[in-house]
Amino acid sequence: MIIPVFFALFAVCNSQKLLDLKSFNAGGDTKIDATGPYSIYVSASSDDDALLKQISVKTSDNQVKTLFDLKNHKILVNTGLLQPFAVTTSAVVTSTLNQNQMNQLKGYLYVTTAKQLQNTKGFLVYDVGASEKIQISAGIMPDDVTIVFLNTNYKVQPYQPSTISAWVQAEGSSVNIYEGIPTDADENKDSQIFSNPVTLSGGTSKFFPAVEIFSLNLGSFYVKSHKGVQFVIESSFTDMDNYFTTSRTTTGFYMKPIASPDKKVTIHTGHDNNFNGTTGVNVVGNSANFAVTGPGNWAVTPSTIIQPWSVATIADTLSFETTNSVAGEVFVQYYLIEGAQNIPTTTSLPGRSTTARGVQTTTKSTATVQFLTSMLIPVIGARII
Numbered sequence: 008m009i010i011p012v013f014f015a016l017f018a019v020c021n022s023q024k025l026l027d028l029k030s031f032n033a034g035g036d037t038k039i040d041a042t043g044p045y046s047i048y049v050s051a052s053s054d055d056d057a058l059l060k061q062i063s064v065k066t067s068d069n070q071v072k073t074l075f076d077l078k079n080h081k082i083l084v085n086t087g088l089l090q091p092f093a094v095t096t097s098a099v100v101t102s103t104l105n106q107n108q109m110n111q112l113k114g115y116l117y118v119t120t121a122k123q124l125q126n127t128k129g130f131l132v133y134d135v136g137a138s139e140k141i142q143i144s145a146g147i148m149p150d151d152v153t154i155v156f157l158n159t160n161y162k163v164q165p166y167q168p169s170t171i172s173a174w175v176q177a178e179g180s181s182v183n184i185y186e187g188i189p190t191d192a193d194e195n196k197d198s199q200i201f202s203n204p205v206t207l208s209g210g211t212s213k214f215f216p217a218v219e220i221f222s223l224n225l226g227s228f229y230v231k232s233h234k235g236v237q238f239v240i241e242s243s244f245t246d247m248d249n250y251f252t253t254s255r256t257t258t259g260f261y262m263k264p265i266a267s268p269d270k271k272v273t274i275h276t277g278h279d280n281n282f283n284g285t286t287g288v289n290v291v292g293n294s295a296n297f298a299v300t301g302p303g304n305w306a307v308t309p310s311t312i313i314q315p316w317s318v319a320t321i322a323d324t325l326s327f328e329t330t331n332s333v334a335g336e337v338f339v340q341y342y343l344i345e346g347a348q349n350i351p352t353t354t355s356l357p358g359r360s361t362t363a364r365g366v367q368t369t370t371k372s373t374a375t376v377q378f379l380t381s382m383l384i385p386v387i388g389a390r391i392i
Contacts, residue, residue: 022040022041022042022045022118022120022121023041023045023118023119023120023123023188023190023191024039024040024041024117024118025115025116025117025118025187025188025226025227026039026115026116026117026118027112027114027115028051028054028062028074028109028112028113028114028115028116029109029110029111029112029113031062031100031102031109032100032102033102033104033105033106033108033109034102034103034104034105034106035101035102036099036100036101037099037100037101037102038097038098038099039064039094039097039098039099039100039116039118041094041097041118042096042097043067043094043095043096043097043098043121044093044094044095044096044121044124044125045093045094045118045119045120045121045124046091046092046093046094046118046119046123046124047064047077047091047092047094047098047116047117047118047119048077048080048089048091048092048116048117048119048132048134048157049074049077049078049080049089049114049115049116049117050078050089050114050115050117050134050157050158050159051074051078051112051113051114051115051159052078052114052134052136052158052159052160052162052242053113053114053159053160053161053162054111054112054113054114054159055111056075058104058108058111058112059073059074059075059078059114060073060074060075061073061102061103061104061108062074062100062101062102062103062104063100063101063102064077064092064098064099064100064101064116065098065099065101066094066095066096066097066098067094067095067096067097067098068095068096070092070094072092074114074116077092078114078134080092081134085137086139087133087134087135087136087137087139087240088131088132088133089132089133089134091119091124091132093124100116113159113161114159115157115159115226115227117132117155117157117188117227119132120190120191122191123153123189123191126153128148128149128152129148129149129151129152129153130152130153130155131152131153131154131155132154132155132157133154133155133156133157133240134157134158134159135156135157135158135160135169135240135241135242136160136241136242137241137242138239138240138241139239139240139241140173140237140238140239141154141236141237141238141239141240142237143232143235143236143237144235145177145180145234145235146235148235150233150234151231151232151233152231152232153189153229153230153231153232154229154230154232155188155189155227155228155229156169156227156228156229156230156240157226157227158225158226158227158242159226160242163242163243163244164244165224165244165264165267166224166264167224167225167226168222168223168224168242168243168244169222169223169224169225169228169240169241169242170220170221170222170240170241170242170243170244170245171220171221171222171223171238171239171240172220172238172239172245173237173238173239174218174236174237174238175236175237175238176203176216176218176235176236176237177234177235178214178216179234180232180233180234180235180236181202181203181204181232181233181234182201182202182203182230182231182232182233182236183199183201183202183230183231184199184200184201184202184228184229184230184231185198185199185200185228185229185231186200186225186227186228186338187227187228187229188227188229189229189231194231195311195312196312197312197313198291198311198312198313199291199313200228200260200262200291200338200340201221201260201338201340202340203215203218203258205258205287205289205340205342206289206313206315207287207315207317207342208287208315208316208317209317213342213344215256215257215258215342217253217254217256217257217258218257218258218259219250219252219253219254219257219258219259219260220245220250220259221245221247221259221260221261221262222243222244222245222246222247222262223260223262224244224262224264224267225262225264247259247261247272247274248270248271248272248273249273249275250274250275251274251275251277252274252275252276252277252343255276255277255278255279255282255284255343255345256284256343256344256345257342257343258340258341258342258343259274259340259341259342260338260339260340260341261274261327261338261339261341262336262337262338262339263292263295263327263329263332263335263336263337263339264336265334265335265336266333266334267333268333269328269329269330269331269332269333270328270329271326271327271328272326272327272328273301273324273325273326274324274325274326274327274341275323275324276321276322276323276324276325276343278321278322278323278343278345279345280349281348281349282321282345282346282347282348282349283319283320283321283346283347283349284319284320284321284343284344284345284346285317285318285319285320285321285342285343285344285346286301286302286303286317286318286320286321286322286325286341286342286343286344287315287316287317287318287341287342287344288305288315288316288317288327288339288340288341288342289313289314289315289339289340290307290309290313290314290315290316290337290338290339291309291310291311291312291313291314291337291338292309292310292335292336292337292338293309293310293311293335293336294332294334294335294336295308295309295329295332295335295336295337296308296329296330296331296332296335297309297327297328297329297332297337297339298327298328298329298330299316299325299326299327300326300328301322301323301324301325301326302318302320302321302322302325303318303320309335309337309338321343321345325341325343327339327341
């Protein structure tokens, strides 16, 4: 059984870190390598509570919390929204477990920056679990909100699943999703794995009122919202293979996780052939060979920056495939834009016009037929008499 370790030690500037619980010393203390003030969050949904109760965080001003306490340190009962545990100067992690017990742990201890600690209304951290509505209301909350999602669910496969559905977003707002944890610095341009408005292949952008259900398999990811968004998230997996889109102009997402087998995934577009349109994808990833088939063929080696592709048509299906890429991961945002209705082709010839619906005579040719008929009828009548 392969259990990928995504973050043995993920450290960025300003002391921010996402630490594996198993990385702390057994039977002793481990100093958290960060300078206060900062906040601590714990996600450990797959770990034994009895083990978590034997590991504590002790601050320099004598605050003490077990990891079990921090795991359940939530704003409201039965929600995933975690409360920050503030550290003024420094802290240590103390464990009474032996090394074998420590090695069983799969959870994370998340250390934020001072700026994130102080952003009490615009910085939120969720432990992904039961189905929950995330509602960032424009006008009630700050215009710019960052939501970090931690997922340590190893009880189902593929591991660490998060399904996002029931997306509601107003035009004029914007949302970007990134892998990992946020820093105090701006993200690199075009490094998002999902966005709305979507960056199109020509460099322009388009807002999509319809967003399809999608799944991610990540230990951490974050959403940056400007002027609000609403969706439902839960720790479950939705297989996108043979998925049927719910709208003809829409955007969706597919992820091939690290350590998962190569496969081909097909999306059914429900396209009406009476209309033209555009199909496009934005691809981010690493250590993978990726291809698109359906309305055209395209292959690429993904990188940390979006690589776009589009074609001026929509087919009945859109397929994604990786090859020789078990160790790689790929993030694919796809979009469909239904265009204008196709107009039947008309071909004009002297004396008549031909369309897809058949032959239509002109006024001149009709008059000629009427004249000849009026001349022939008396003659035919005379012969009969």
